[in-house]
Each structure stands twice: as structure tokens, then as C-alpha cells.
Amino acid sequence: MRTRLIRPVVAAAAVVLSLSFISCEKREAAEPAGGPPEITLVIHGGAGTISRDKMTPEKEKAIRDKLTEALEAGHTILRNRGTALDAVEASIRILEDSPLFNAGKGAVFSSEGKNELDASIMDGATLKAGAVASVTTIKNPISAARAVMTQSKHVLLVGPGAEKFAEEKGLEIVPPHYFFDQDRWDELQRAKEAEKASVTPPSRGKVMLGTVGALALDANGNLAAGTSTGGLTNKMHGRVGDSPIIGAGTYANNKTCAVSGTGQGEFFIRLEIAYDVSALMEYGGMPLREAADKVIKEKLTGLGGTGGIIALDKDGNIAAPFNTPGMYRGWVKGDGKAHTAMYSDEEVSQ
């Protein structure tokens, strides 16, 4: 076990949080106390070829610090009786603004050398949802997704129509070069060279399947889920993965759970990964962890897909199964302790 103190990030919230290396999967279930539910926030920063031998201490620290910052931002909202939706949006915006993750500022490049972003958000209390796909000028796609949910009669807007809508609603618009990142550009060039040579692109320990997501359970017992991504390096122009698809990459329902996915989006769409966890709970009577494991370790793996999910049920139980070498993830509950994990072998340490 390693524990260290994290700096207070929000002026008003000088809560000192401890960071532990913990596997979500092995965390014990929260015990429903009969009173109000324990506020909970769970995030991920992508699943993929994450392994210790390819990770530098500096990179690892930067990623864990950013995950912690996102957890703290969301937790501050939940602690002050803010909504699950607000917490999800705030956490994801921090991850979108960081070049460390494949969403917003760190988005990968499509085969045409563009950053095409997708995001979605869902409210477990009302089953309302919003999403944007294939947008290139919206700084924080998760906020555009939320605006679609709350300020339009639609659920999914794509391309220039979505960008126009976001601009009309006063969201921050940036020039496409805002999303430029040299590492991601180099990654595209390697992918293109590999494509020409018909070999698998070298991974260099990168998060090949990166995406970010957040789930929250607020003091009123409401669940929310959100996901944001730059998609796949070298993806075809116009390709949309699971992240903006309600039921595939994102789902929330107060009756069951909230889920956000990361991985090979095509498999997540074909398997309705996010909603399937909820359906297994509601119709199959499974507890959260069993349902989440079945979806990833049996159904996704069985079909040949890779990736992972974070899942949070209405009682505050957490699951985070993945079939990749690693998944960036973190969570915080009522005690305010922020936890992060990256590898599959991280043990419970609290």
C-alpha cells in the first residue's frame, strides 16, 4: 500500500484526500444504511495497453494527479448536495481539458488528421439523455451533450448541426488546432505507416482505447453517467463509436445503475454494453458486480472485443471490470478519500 497527501484543489474545499492504489473490482460493497445513500463518484480515463514496464514514474504521477483532481471536483459538488449530473459533468470537463486522456484536448486524430469528438450524458432519475458526435470545435463535448439533453428536444446531434447548436447555447468554441497534440499526431503517423505495411501499430504503452467517463450517486439518491472521447486513432472520417450512444457507452437509471464504457466501440454498440448491465440487474436479478463481470468478461470477451466499464449501482456499489492490461480509474465516496488505480493487479489497500 502506498498513500500520500494530495494538495487541496478547490479554494473552498481544503479537504485533504488520501490516494491509494486500489482495484475497484475487489472493493467490498457499500452496505445500504437505510438512510440517505452515500455519495459516490467513479471515473475512468480509458482502458488499454497500460503496463508498468512502459510507464514512467512521471507519467504515472501526472495521470493519478489528474484523476484525483477530477474526483475532487466532482466530490466537492456532491458533498455540497449538488446533483449527480453536475458532478459527472465537472469531473469529465477536467479530464477533457487534459492532454493525458483521449477526450477533448487530448483527442486522437482520425485518418484525415482531424479530431472528431463524441460525448454523452444520462440522468438516471428521468432517463433523459443528450449526446454529440463527430464535433470538431466544441471545447467540452460533455457540456454540449448536457445542453442537448436540457435545451433541445433531441438526444443526439452530430457534426456541424451539433456545433451550431453548442455555439448558440453559449458553449466555448475553439479552433480545431486547439486539439492538436504532438504525441497524438505522431501516433496517427505510426498508425498510417503500420496500415500501409499491414501490421499492428506499435503501442508504446499508450492508451490505445482511451476515453473518459464519470458516474455519480448524489445525496438524493440520483444516478448519472457521462462519457467523452476522441475515438480511435486513424478512424475513418465520420466514424462514431459507443461513447455518444446511450445504452452502448453510457447509461444511467435510478432503478439499477450507472455505467460508462471504454474500449472497442463497435463491440460496445453491438452488445449494448452499458444498458446490458442494467438489464441483467433488472430482468436477471443479478447484483451489480456479477452483471458487470458477465458483460465484460463473458459477452465482450466472447465476441472478441476489448475494453472495460465502470459501474455504480443505486446503493453505491462499484464495479470496474476490464479485459485489457489496464484501465485508468478512480473513485471517491462520502469519506472524501480519492482512490486511483491503473493496473489489473492493484489490490484493495484500505
Add this chain to the structure above:
Amino acid sequence: MRTRLIRPVVAAAAVVLSLSFISCEKREAAEPAGGPPEITLVIHGGAGTISRDKMTPEKEKAIRDKLTEALEAGHTILRNRGTALDAVEASIRILEDSPLFNAGKGAVFSSEGKNELDASIMDGATLKAGAVASVTTIKNPISAARAVMTQSKHVLLVGPGAEKFAEEKGLEIVPPHYFFDQDRWDELQRAKEAEKASVTPPSRGKVMLGTVGALALDANGNLAAGTSTGGLTNKMHGRVGDSPIIGAGTYANNKTCAVSGTGQGEFFIRLEIAYDVSALMEYGGMPLREAADKVIKEKLTGLGGTGGIIALDKDGNIAAPFNTPGMYRGWVKGDGKAHTAMYSDEEVSQ
């Protein structure tokens, strides 16, 4: 009961079919014979404000004739041991090419006066799927969806990227004015005037929620589903509904059923309508009709949405619940008799 003879439509298939006014919902289940499954094709042409007092005999005949033509095209393929996917695509292409339905040639206009088309297709044997959304130049979006499924590594392509892909694959590209239809244009103008006056647009007996879809069960026991639409009149530029969303508007799985939806797409996305029928069968142990009824009559209606689905299970059972005044629909089984129905009160008559 009314029965009439239909002209043979395919030179090689001079099968005389009888047309009966039958409600899918009340049709008795096919009895599994123990041998190969009975080939079955089910189609819909949209649910909405369809009522006898607003329908002319000429319009009704034109719609029933076109549904029959689509059924015959698909049935010819199935009868000759073609695949469920081929039958679904062939049937939908006929409906797309007709201005009578809100898909392909008959697509409604978006608020910007454009026709933005969506379609998807799914193979129940492999769970492979393909979809296109927000395309404006592809004559038959269902064929583009199929090309995405079989000739790309992706499931969903949107906008110009999807159009470029379709062109590269040799699909027929048409100028945007190909989709122009005076009635649909007038419908948009009325919707815009109503929007200005903040009143509900007059329906004039039109299919306000039109979309087309097809399901097939072939001689090898494989299921397939497809859906194609022009979306909503006066929809926001870039709006994507449920039709191209696997699990929302379209789903097929040999283990359970095939489903295609038509209605208020936003509700279909939020409720994962198409996949939910399958989940209720697989996890909840419900027979097809009970699952389909629950999804439309309890869940969709409960959330305030309107529309309907056609559903076909692996044993050839059919369901077609809707909560609108009517839904254009039709089906044909091994005996080659094509049946069509439009209203909610059409009774079993065979």
C-alpha cells in the same frame, strides 16, 4: 375480411399472393415444427396518425400495394434460400425508393430544408451491424449501412464521411434534389408556421412518425433486422434519431429476436427499445409478444413516447405493438401470402 389478388411483381416469381387485413398483434404464434424454421418476413412503413377518416381509397391502395411489393421482393429471396440480410435489404430498398414512406425518396425535410437520412442493419447470426446517419446523397441508405457492416471495421458512419465511404464502395449517389417531394416540403412549411405560432402542426392524416423497417427469418434460421428513415419533419440540423442506433431502432440476435422501430426516436434511444425486447426474452424469460407489448405499451407509453415496433422471434412468431392510431405493416410466411395492415382495429381474418 377483404381479399384481393395482387399482380406478380418479379418476373421469376409469378406467385399470386392474397392480401388480408390482419392485425399482427392478434396473429397466432407459429408452431415450431421441429424441422427448418418457416421463412418469415415482416415490414413496417411507419407509425403515426393514420386513421380511416383521413385516408383516401387511392392512397390506401397505393400504400398497401407498395408494402406488398416489398414483401414479395423479400419473400422471393427467402423462398430461394437467400439470406435474411438480403431479404431485409431488398424489402427496405423498395420502400426507400417510394415517396409514400419517410425514408429514401420520401424523406421529410429538416429545419434547414434538407433531407438527412439514417439507416441501420443487423445480422442476428453474428451480431454484426452497420449504420449511417445524417447522409444527404446516398440513394439507398440501407445498402450503405450494409456496406459499413461488411466492408469497414466500423459500425456507424455519419455525414460526409459516410457519403464518401458509400461512393467509394460503388453505391448509388444522387443529388440532394432527388429527395425533393412537394408534399414533404409543404409539411415542413406548415411545421415552421406552427412553430412560429407555437401550436402543434396539423397532421392532415400524414405519417408524422414515418420510418420503414424489415425483419427476416431465413431457411437457415438466421434473423436480420433493418430500419431506414428521414427522421422528423423540421428536425434540427444534425439530429439523429433511433433508426441508425443499434439497440434503439434496430436489433437482431438469433438467440432471441429481430426488432425494428418507428416513432419518437428520442424515446426509443432512451429506452433501448429494440434491444429491450431481446433482453426481456433472454433475461426475463418472456415470450416475444409479451416482451414487445411490455416495451411499447408499458415502457414507451409510460415515459410519454409514441411509436411502434415490429418483432420476429427465432421460431417465426410475430408481434407488432404500437400506441399510435395506426402503423403501416405487413408480413409474409412460407405460404407466400402477403398480408398488410394499417389501423389498430384490423382483425385476424385468416
